[in-house]
Amino acid sequence: MSKAKWMGISKVRENIAASSSEEVTASYLDTISKSKINGYVTINEGAIARAQDIDNGKEGKGHDGVLAGVPIAIKDNISTKGIQTTCSSKILQGYVPPYNAHVIERLLDAGAVILGKTNMDEFAMGTSTESSHYGTTLNPWDHERVPGGSSGGSAAVVAAGEAPISLGSDTGGSVRCPAAFCGVVGLKPTYGGISRYGLISYANSLEQIGPIATNVSDIATIMDVIGGHDLRDSTSIRQEIAYQDSLVDDVSGLKIGVPDEYFAEGIDEGVEKSVWAAIQKFEDMGATWEKVSMPHTKYALPAYYVTAMSEASSNLARFDGTRYGHVEQGENWHVMASRTRAKGFGEEVKRRILLGTYALSAGYHDKYYLKALKVRTLVKQDFDKALSNVDVLMAPTMPAPAFKIGEKIEDPLALYLTDVNTVPINLAGVPSISMPCGLVDGLPVGLQIIGKHFDESTIMRAAYSFEQNTDHLTKRPAGVE
């Protein structure tokens, strides 16, 4: 078996054509079995059989699909029929969904082979994957550091050559942060762009499923498969975007806005330099840039956390030991549920449910929840205003490279503060892509390109042009070809 390596979808398809999906899938499973990074919670036992079915043409629709036989890793909060889905929580240990999420139906129709379910912060609550009940995932660039989160497993396995592509979900940066920390590409689409049917909810007004890959073209390929309208998600929007068509190497005339507030005090010097060098590169390629002001950025973080925790306290009410997952005994339902939740949820999840319950409770609703929603309006207006003058915004995805495992997990607020550049995007619902733009002390830096609602075409074009004219995406972790 060959060494772990980065392969885009086109290379994987070439290899399948030259051998078989079974052989390619087996090679990935072999790499995973030797892995030290703990990127997967569950391996799909049916992966080889599925690959054989594709090879034998048994899957009518998948056989000639754009992902025919192509392996993919799926974040463990996306429902996969017949494959354990835990949200990296003890409370869902052993839960096997009886149905597929919309995105999984689409991937299977296109011929994809699911390798397994990837590790994450418990219920997607975190920035480091350290809150997983199944242990931390290690950053492939430095095993002493976090891969980012909450989709840490999905980004780490792609960076480590343990899957060519993956899906994550992004509530406040959960695709973009790990993509930045692991030196790969991750897209948070416009809110409403991808159906959330079958995504286990954390904060439903903020989150979107998003793809992670080693190159921009693969992001487009996956989005063409999973994007679009679905009746089963009432916030899904009828809007067709031709992602492949946006892969054009041309940014002449592109107007870039650079928000000062995203380079705030405390930003790592190396990160700042790398991002400015990227903006300079865009200028060399024919784009123009100007500074823009987004005055409510500072308040986006508290507004985000109040909103997310409030929504979480409602969304996670369903885990009561009755229908699925872990269960404790009790003399009545209240005691049974309270014990099940006390034992089944980890500390960060409990903190967020308690804070959300408090923020929504009588006497505090207006002070916290309603106030946060009003501030959200102001944050969104900042984006509307800034993006009325420019085509895209550019900023660092994360204010610093990956931090060390254990460095921040004991101080919840310090961990929340690292999300400062990613959460405003979710409050506004606009699309944003993170891609590598340099290394600082051997650790990847993420450039964030933010666009207007449903204008993924423009941020994809910018990202593709940057990829074609720089060598950042040729850099890989040690031991990966």
Add this chain to the structure above:
Amino acid sequence: MITKDEVEHVGWLARIEIDEQDADTYATHLNTVLEYFGQLDEVDTENVDPTYHVADVVNVFREDVVTESLTQEEALGNTKSKQDGHFKAPKIM
């Protein structure tokens, strides 16, 4: 400031059992975060409408047609306690 008693009350509202000792730790952690949330008071939101979500949709309807759904067996497939085709829970009252 959230008190230890309030933490226990919120725990009851959220159906999360919290013992005496944990209540202290939660109170400390929760107060740090709530104090940070207090920053929101600095923002003037007079005459600003709240944003509940950003999807540009109102009242989404679909045709009322019967489609395939989970079988009873599938729906009950993950519970540890069932009877006569129902989920079985301990008494609530």
